[in-house]
Amino acid sequence: MAEQLLEVKGLKVRFTTEDGVVRAVDDVSFELQRGKVLGVVGESGSGKSVTAMTILGLTRDKNTAFEGEVAYRGENLLALPEARLREVRGNEIAMIFQDPMTSLNPVYTVGDQIVEAIVTHEQASKQEAKRRAVELLRQVGIPNPQQRVDDYPHQFSGGMRQRAMIAMALSCNPDVLIADEPTTALDVTIQAQILELLDRLRADFDSAVILITHDLGVVAEVADEIVVMYAGRIVERGAKRQVFYDPQHPYTWGLLGSIPRLDRPKPKKLHSIEGTPPSLINLPQGCKFRPRCPHAFEKCFEEPELRNRVEDRGHLDRCWLTVDQKRSVRESTIAGEERVVA
Amino acid sequence: MTEPQSQNGNTLVQVESLKKYFPIRKGVLSREVARVHAVDDVTFSVAEGETLGLVGESGCGKSTLGRCIVRLLEPTAGDIVFDGTSIGGLGARKLRPLRREMQMIFQDPYASLNPRKRVGTIISDPMRIHGIGDRKERKQKVENLLRTVGLSPEHYNRFPHEFSGGQRQRIGVARALALRPKLIVADEPVSALDVSIQAQMVNLLEELQDEFRLTYVFIAHDLGVVRHVSDRIAVMYLGKLVELSPAEELYTRPIMPYTEALLSAVPVPDPDLAERRERIVLEGDVPSPINPPSGCRFHPRCRYATEICSQVEPPLVDYGNGHLAACHHPLNVDKATLAQVQASPAHTPEAADPSALPEDPGKEHAQPVPRPD
Numbered sequence: 058m059a060e061q062l063l064e065v066k067g068l069k070v071r072f073t074t075e076d077g078v079v080r081a082v083d084d085v086s087f088e089l090q091r092g093k094v095l096g097v098v099g100e101s102g103s104g105k106s107v108t109a110m111t112i113l114g115l116t117r118d119k120n121t122a123f124e125g126e127v128a129y130r131g132e133n134l135l136a137l138p139e140a141r142l143r144e145v146r147g148n149e150i151a152m153i154f155q156d157p158m159t160s161l162n163p164v165y166t167v168g169d170q171i172v173e174a175i176v177t178h179e180q181a182s183k184q185e186a187k188r189r190a191v192e193l194l195r196q197v198g199i200p201n202p203q204q205r206v207d208d209y210p211h212q213f214s215g216g217m218r219q220r221a222m223i224a225m226a227l228s229c230n231p232d233v234l235i236a237d238e239p240t241t242a243l244d245v246t247i248q249a250q251i252l253e254l255l256d257r258l259r260a261d262f263d264s265a266v267i268l269i270t271h272d273l274g275v276v277a278e279v280a281d282e283i284v285v286m287y288a289g290r291i292v293e294r295g296a297k298r299q300v301f302y303d304p305q306h307p308y309t310w311g312l313l314g315s316i317p318r319l320d321r322p323k324p325k326k327l328h329s330i331e332g333t334p335p336s337l338i339n340l341p342q343g344c345k346f347r348p349r350c351p352h353a354f355e356k357c358f359e360e361p362e363l364r365n366r367v368e369d370r371g372h373l374d375r376c377w378l379t380v381d382q383k384r385s386v387r388e389s390t391i392a393g394e395e396r397v398v399a
Numbered sequence: 400m401t402e403p404q405s406q407n408g409n410t411l412v413q414v415e416s417l418k419k420y421f422p423i424r425k426g427v428l429s430r431e432v433a434r435v436h437a438v439d440d441v442t443f444s445v446a447e448g449e450t451l452g453l454v455g456e457s458g459c460g461k462s463t464l465g466r467c468i469v470r471l472l473e474p475t476a477g478d479i480v481f482d483g484t485s486i487g488g489l490g491a492r493k494l495r496p497l498r499r500e501m502q503m504i505f506q507d508p509y510a511s512l513n514p515r516k517r518v519g520t521i522i523s524d525p526m527r528i529h530g531i532g533d534r535k536e537r538k539q540k541v542e543n544l545l546r547t548v549g550l551s552p553e554h555y556n557r558f559p560h561e562f563s564g565g566q567r568q569r570i571g572v573a574r575a576l577a578l579r580p581k582l583i584v585a586d587e588p589v590s591a592l593d594v595s596i597q598a599q600m601v602n603l604l605e606e607l608q609d610e611f612r613l614t615y616v617f618i619a620h621d622l623g624v625v626r627h628v629s630d631r632i633a634v635m636y637l638g639k640l641v642e643l644s645p646a647e648e649l650y651t652r653p654i655m656p657y658t659e660a661l662l663s664a665v666p667v668p669d670p671d672l673a674e675r676r677e678r679i680v681l682e683g684d685v686p687s688p689i690n691p692p693s694g695c696r697f698h699p700r701c702r703y704a705t706e707i708c709s710q711v712e713p714p715l716v717d718y719g720n721g722h723l724a725a726c727h728h729p730l731n732v733d734k735a736t737l738a739q740v741q742a743s744p745a746h747t748p749e750a751a752d753p754s755a756l757p758e759d760p761g762k763e764h765a766q767p768v769p770r771p772d
Contacts, residue, residue: 100593101564200683214684215457244456244620246681249664253680271594274666278673297670313668315598317623319650320667326605327627329598333563 059090062232062265063112063150067125070104070111070289074120077338081107083289084125084363087282089233094259094266096280096297098273098312102334104289105269109235111135112267113152114142129233148178151226155238157218161210167194167221168206174228193224196261197254216247223254227262234259235267240275252279273312277301285309288335288345291363295372305367305374305383307350307390314391328391344375352378352386410480411582411614412445412468417477417487419463423689436688437463439638440477442715447581450608450615452629452646454622454661456685460638461618465584468616469501470494482581499529502575506587508567512559518545518570519555525577544573547610549603565596569603576607584616589624601628622665626650631721634658637688637696640715643723652731654724657697695727703728716740 070082082104089095097105110116112127114134127134129150134142154160162170171190175181181189187206194202197220210218219239226234236255240248256279259266270276276283276297283300285293285308293306304310314328332349335341341348343358350357356377363375376383419438422431438460445451453461466472468479470486478487486497502525505511512521522544523537532540542552548569559567568588575583588604589597601624607613619625625632625646632649634642634657642655653659660679667673681700686692692699698708708727715725718736729737 100595216684245622245664245666246456246661247684248666249678249680252666253678272666273594273668274673277668277670278666301668301670311595315594316668317598317601317621317627318668319623319626319662319665320669320672323627323647327598327601329602330595331599333565333596334593 059092061088062091062129063089064128065108065112065125066128068108068111068127069122069124070107070116071122072116072118072120073122074338079337080340081289081337082111085286085289085291086125086363087284087291087294089265089267091232091265092259092263093281094256094268094279096276096283097267097269097286098271098276098283099286100271100334102288102337103286104337105286106237107289108286109152109237109267109269112235113146113150114139115152144178147174147226147231148229149231150233150235151229151231153219153222153226153234153236153239156242157215157222158210158242160222161218163210166207166209167213168208171206171221171225171228174225178229189228190224193228194221196258197221197224197227198250199224215243216250219243219247219251220254223251223258227258230262231264233265233267235269237269238271239268241270241272248275255279273301273316285312288340289337290345290375291373292346292376293374294363295369299367299369299372303367303369303372303384304387304391305372305380306346306376307352307378308346310387310390311349324392344377351390352382409447410444411447411449411482412616413480414441414443414464414468415478415480417441417464417467417479418475419460419467419472420475433689436638436691438467438474439691441635441638441640442477443633443640443643445582445614445616447614448608448612449630450617450628452625452632453616453618453635454620454625454632455635456620456661458637458685458688459635460688461635462586464635465503465586465616465618469503469582469584470497471503499525499578500580501582501584502578502580504568504571504575504583504585504588507591508564508571509591511571512567514559516558517555518557518559518562521559521570522574522577525574529578531578540577541573544576547576547607548573549599563596565592565599568592568600572603572607576611579611580613582614582616584618586618587620588617590619590621597624604628622650622662634661637685637691639696639725641697641725643715643721645721648720648722652722654718654722654729654731655697655726656701656703656728656730658724659730660700695725703730 066086068082068085072079072081085108099105107116112134123135168187168190171193172183172186175186175189191202191206194206199205199217199220213221240251268280280297283295283297284291287308293300293309304313311330317327330349335345343360347353347357361375361377363373365373367380417438418440421435421437423433424430425432441464455461467474474487478485481497519541522541526532526537542555545552545554550566550569589600592600605628608615617628629646632644632646633640636657642658649658650662653662660681663679683700686699694709694711695713698704713725713727715723717723718732718740
């Protein structure tokens with residue numbers, strides 16, 4: 058078995074706000090192995106970005122409360138002092154942010170920003186760091202890196218900026234790369250380039266990747282394992298093929314059904330999940346998906362735990378329906394025909 | 400919603416050789432130093448009750464084209480005929496009565512609603528401006544509209560910030576519907592929304608189309624959504640219309656290599672299929688529309704490009720069944736169709752088969768290239 062790099066155990070994140078306590082992440086657990094890609098899927102407000110930022114200690118604040126553990130090579134990142142965390146951040150665990158337009162500093166050249174990352178973490182001279190920066194830009198596919206390294210972010214296109222972000226994230230050879238919606242702001246053609254690049258880099262650098270996205274198509278292409286999040290919780294978790302071909306949670310079905318698919322005949326109507334995600338301040342009782350679930354019954358007023366219910370051991374879900382019930386109604390739910398089991 | 404209606408139904412919008420250039424000015428005298436060729440010589444029509452999907456990468460001119468159609472922008476050249484009236488050069492005053500007939504839904508539901516106005520005002524303002532009804536009637540209408548788009552009439556007095564993204568987009572739709580327009584140009588109406596909400600929105604737009612006999616120009620970069628809503632689809636690249644086809648056919652039989660690449664770049668939510676299929680990854684970025692490539696604008700990124708592609712701009716050619724494409728090396732075309740197309744003197748397309756490459760590309764200017772068989 059591959060080396061386990063990161064383990065998140067029972068992570069809870071709460072923000073105290075004027076309106077009340079936001080339960081952004083609740084009891085999230087997963088492991089990450091070297092060389093693997095973990096896809097985290099969910100809609101806005103499902104807690105996927107907060108989970109990622111918490112791993113890197115970016116949510117630390119006097120109004121934030123944490124529970125649980127983020128174990129990275131035997132150290133609990135949640136309890137690490139800021140100074141030590143800074144050594145880990147960027148050096149051992151790096152992050153690629155969603156919006157390449159706003160996450161680069163417009164008043165420094167792209168090269169300067171990569172050089173800064175290198176000299177912060179390593180004993181490298183400026184010249185040496187600059188040479189590495191050029192090399193990194195070449196690796197991520199920027200044409201003419203010798204000249205482009207001195208360009209400012211506004212001289213780069215969206216796709217090139219995202220490549221520069223990736224170059225920066227890779228600058229210190231991190232073990233874990235967290236990519237938060239790395240392709241959402243990009244066109245499909247550029248998205249394909251970036252996904253191919255991420256896949257190649259994972260192999261070259263032998264790092265592990267947490268890929269956060271709302272796009273199940275992206276996950277199908279590059280992930281090994283999938284975590285589906287809803288209202289701050291993991292509702293389903295398993296290997297890619299388990300989640301795609303034997304999905305166990307009605308929310309996963311809903312997600313699968315809402316994508317208009319090019320590989321299937323056109324349905325008359327798209328399946329949509331009725332209603333909107335709940336407020337994280339005022340969560341529904343029991344299963345958090347209950348108010349939107351077409352198959353909800355009395356038992357759902359009690360919250361199901363995330364555990365293994367199917368034959369495959371690694372496949373976990375959070376739903377009270379029996380496996381047989383699920384398998385019998387699943388297809389029609391994904392297709393948008395509503396039929397209630399219980 | 401399923402049949403292509405370009406040939407039968409009445410034409411509602413006719414776009415003729417439309418051009419929109421944006422000047423780039425520099426220096427103290429603001430002299431024009433260059434032009435952005437945002438939309439460059441585009442011709443097509445939209446039939447009544449039809450949904451025309453408009454796709455392409457960012458910067459291809461699809462939004463500019465949409466804005467020209469509803470005359471939020473004045474075209475540089477060419478014309479738009481809306482319901483029999485030429486509106487390409489009309490002034491603001493003459494346009495005003497026509498504005499009732501065409502409305503727009505914008506991409507960003509956070510930026511397209513005035514945060515200081517209440518929902519009721521936002522939706523009733525178009526009616527007030529056009530002098531429809533009195534205050535009471537308008538309120539009645541707004542409440543009905545709110546119900547139509549799936550909101551509650553009690554939302555009348557709320558502000559936009561009190562709503563989620565999906566609900567705000569519904570407000571935008573209600574505002575567009577307020578004047579009972581014939582045409583709605585929807586510019587990326589679902590791309591800012593979460594997937595589950597996206598599906599709700601797409602379904603709503605389809606229901607409204609049936610209910611109000613609407614004609615849509617649906618601008619989007621998501622090829623899945625576009626396939627779902629459109630009767631016909633137009634593909635744009637760098638200001639040019641490169642392919643126009645009945646919706647289903649575009650996906651099964653793309654003619655233009657750019658369309659093929661675009662389709663293959665869409666990730667498929669099916670791991671086995673994703674592994675099996677061949678993916679065409681286009682190199683590089685879209686070139687600058689300030690100085691577009693010569694000949695076929697796609698040629699620097701095209702895997703079938705030959706010398707002719709950099710020299711001669713391919714015309715938009717009809718391959719039958721309302722399927723038009725502009726390419727020297729069309730894909731998925733049988734020999735008979737190709738021969739027919741070549742018979743027309745202006746055209747020089749040939750098969751995308753590598754063995755069909757021209758031997759002496761210098762000659763191509765003058766006459767059609769004979770196919771080698």
